[in-house]
Amino acid sequence: xxxxxxxxxxxxxxxxxxxxxxxxxxxxxxxxxxxxxxxxxxxxxxxxxxxxxxxxxxxxxxxxxxxxxxxxxxxxxxxxxxxxxxxxxxxxxxxxxxxxxxxxxxxxxxxxxxxxxxxxxxxxxxxxxxxxxxxxxxxxxxxxxxxxxxxxxxxxxxxxxxxxxxxxxxxxxxxxxxxxxxxxxxxxxxxxxxxxxxxxxxxxxxxxxxxxxxxxxxxxxxxxxxxxxxxxxxxxxxxxxxxxxxxxxxxxxxxxxxxxxxxxxxxxxxxxxxxxxxxxxxxxxxxxxxxxxxxxxxxxxxxxxxxxxxxxxxxxxxxxxxxxxxxxxxxxxxxxxxxxxxxxxxxxxxxxxxxxxxxxxxxxxxxxxxxxxxxxxxxxxxxxxxxxxxxxxxxxxxxxxxxxxxxxx
Numbered sequence: 152x153x154x155x156x157x158x159x160x161x162x163x164x165x166x167x168x169x170x171x172x173x174x175x176x177x178x179x180x181x182x183x184x185x186x187x188x189x190x191x192x193x194x195x196x197x198x199x200x201x202x203x204x205x206x207x208x209x210x211x212x213x214x215x216x217x218x219x220x221x222x223x224x225x226x227x228x229x230x231x232x233x234x235x236x237x238x239x240x241x242x243x244x245x246x247x248x249x250x251x252x253x254x255x256x257x258x259x260x261x262x263x264x265x266x267x268x269x270x271x272x273x274x275x276x277x278x279x280x281x282x283x284x285x286x287x288x289x290x291x292x293x294x295x296x297x298x299x300x301x302x303x304x305x306x307x308x309x310x311x312x313x314x315x316x317x318x319x320x321x322x323x324x325x326x327x328x329x330x331x332x333x334x335x336x337x338x339x340x341x342x343x344x345x346x347x348x349x350x351x352x353x354x355x356x357x358x359x360x361x362x363x364x365x366x367x368x369x370x371x372x373x374x375x376x377x378x379x380x381x382x383x384x385x386x387x388x389x390x391x392x393x394x395x396x397x398x399x400x401x402x403x404x405x406x407x408x409x410x411x412x413x414x415x416x417x418x419x420x421x422x423x424x425x426x427x428x429x430x431x432x433x434x435x436x437x438x439x440x441x442x443x444x445x446x447x448x449x450x451x452x453x454x455x456x457x458x459x460x461x462x463x464x465x466x467x468x469x470x471x472x473x474x475x476x477x478x479x480x481x482x483x484x485x486x487x488x489x490x491x492x493x494x495x496x497x498x499x500x501x502x503x504x505x506x507x508x509x510x511x512x513x514x515x516x517x518x519x520x521x522x523x524x525x526x527x528x529x530x531x532x533x534x535x536x537x538x539x540x541x542x543x544x545x546x547x548x549x550x551x552x553x554x555x556x557x558x559x560x
Contacts, residue, residue, distance in 0.1 A: 154305050158184045158275075159475055161295055161309035163282050163322050165192070167257060168443030168460035169315030170264035175212075175468035177274040181475060184307055185268070186280040186297055188316075192258035199257055199375070200226065200354075200367060202458040203243065203250040204545040208465060209260075210250070217263035223255035224370045228353040229540075231527055235405075239527040239536075240353075246541050254369050257457075280305065282316065285325050285439070291481040292326070292438030310475060311482040313440050315460075318429060320445035328433055328441060335426040336513055337379040339365075340388070340396075342421045344374045344410040357404045358523075361515035364403050376400075376407075377424075379512075385423050393417055428502055434491040438481030442467060446491075447498045455501050455543075462497070466490050504543050 160176055162169045165187035173185040201209070209218065230240035243251050268274045279300035286294035286306060294308035314322035323330060346368060355366040365377040378400055380388050388396055397415055401408045414420065429448035434441045443460035467490055474486040514523050530536050 154303065155308075156184070156305070157294075157308045158182045159309065160184070160311045160313060160471065161186065161307050162313045162315055163295065164188075164314070164316035164320075164443075164445075165261060165265065165276070165278075166315060166317060166443065166460070167260060167264075167457050168464055169313070170261045170268070171461060172313060172315060172442065172464040172468060173274060173276075174264045174268045175464055176472060177268050177271040179468070179472040180273060181472055182273045183268075184275045184277060184309070185265070186277045186282065186295075186307075188279065188281045190279045190300065192261050199254050199369065200457070201253050201255060201260070201461075202455070202544050203246065203248050203252050205458045205461045206250040206253055207248065208461065213267070214260075214263050217266070218253070218255060218260070221255065221259040221263075222370060223253040224352060224368050226252040226254060226352055226354055226368065228351075230351075230353055230355050232355055232357045232404075233359065233524060238524055239531040241536060241540060245537055246545060248541075248545050252544070254367065254375075256370060282321050282325075285312065285322070290437070292436055293481060295322070309438075310480065311438055311440060311471060313442060314445040315443050316445055318427075318444040318448040320441065322439075323431070323441055323445050326436060326439055326441075328431055328436065328439075330429040330431045333428045333430070334382060335428070335509055336382055337509075338382060338385060338426050339377040339379055339424045340385065340421050341375065341377050341424060342415060343369065344376060344407065344414050346372050346374045347406075347410070350374070356512070358512060359403050360520055361513050362399070362403060363512050364400065366404070374410075378403075389418060396421075428505075430498075430502070432495075434495070435484040435487040437484050439484075440467065440471075440482075440487055440491075447495070447502075455505070459498055459501065463494055466494055501543060 159182040162173045162183060162185045165185050169185060173183045176183045209215065227244060228240060228242045230237045232238070265276055269276060280297045282295060283298055284296040285292050286296060286308065292312050294306060295312050297305045297307065299305055312322070314320050314326070316322050350368065352368050357364040357366060363379055367375045369375040393415065397411050400411050427448065431441060431446045434446045442463040444456060447459060448456070467487070470487060470490050471482065474482045511523055514520050
């Protein structure tokens, strides 16, 4: 590729949202360039749980065989544990949907998207290409500037630039579209341990006062564990030492004692995740669209970040393809905004639920923790809990199925 190129759509970021968006557009005959700053996808992803609704969609899109070939872990439920007992649980098999959530490494899913995409002559994947700036003409976005792996500049003109470059989106910052960043009270330290034989295939929240662990069965035979620390408290935890960290984890869940003592030998065996929500009131400009974490970063509760991102692509892909046919020049923001409004409404519902759960988990007083236990036990006895969680995990139920039948060039 020379240092100037023209395409219909330039997608910045080959995460789940960017890779799937490029695939869906390429199926419809749209010329697409997908630019990824990394040279590969072998990074320490934390969001690897795919909700049942998204699993169904990926199967309908034809990715089922690729997912099966790689392998995954099906999650059969979720439970809330305190003092060694389960006080609330849900069986995902009782939801009115013909699929279970799965845990699969993101590189495997992204690879499945891109392997199919490269079979289309109207698709191009650029690995190791860093976004450096937007090209603008008359107040409209007309493409982007990149640097290749050798640092050489590349300009790509596009009728639409799609920012899918994550929670710290450089494209969003360059666009002038403002994000409201709301820090949560706590951050997370993540680590992985071997999964003991016979461990249930369920997500677990293990709580003691205002401390908790998130324990997730992870492909192929691991547990992915998140441990909450106070906001800006990771430095204090490091100063106290890895021994104190191990002791705190074991205090929360003694079942993990031998595994933690064996496998967490230094901070290099952990990774840190800052927790915040980012909400953008305007997702588009003429010639530009934000999707996924670039437009609506969520918290790790119930693992909705990946699913919200995949849903964005399902909603926007047919709208973008039609807009390219119906107009010339940069895609008008007005054609994208109605769909963005629908997505913002759904994301707001998920975020509201997550914030309620975060506040619930942060209870530290004796009265607060007692009330939390009482509420969860009452919820556990209420069959309506399935309707509530189904709305959060498996909605929206009105995904535009026409996107599943896009035609390749």
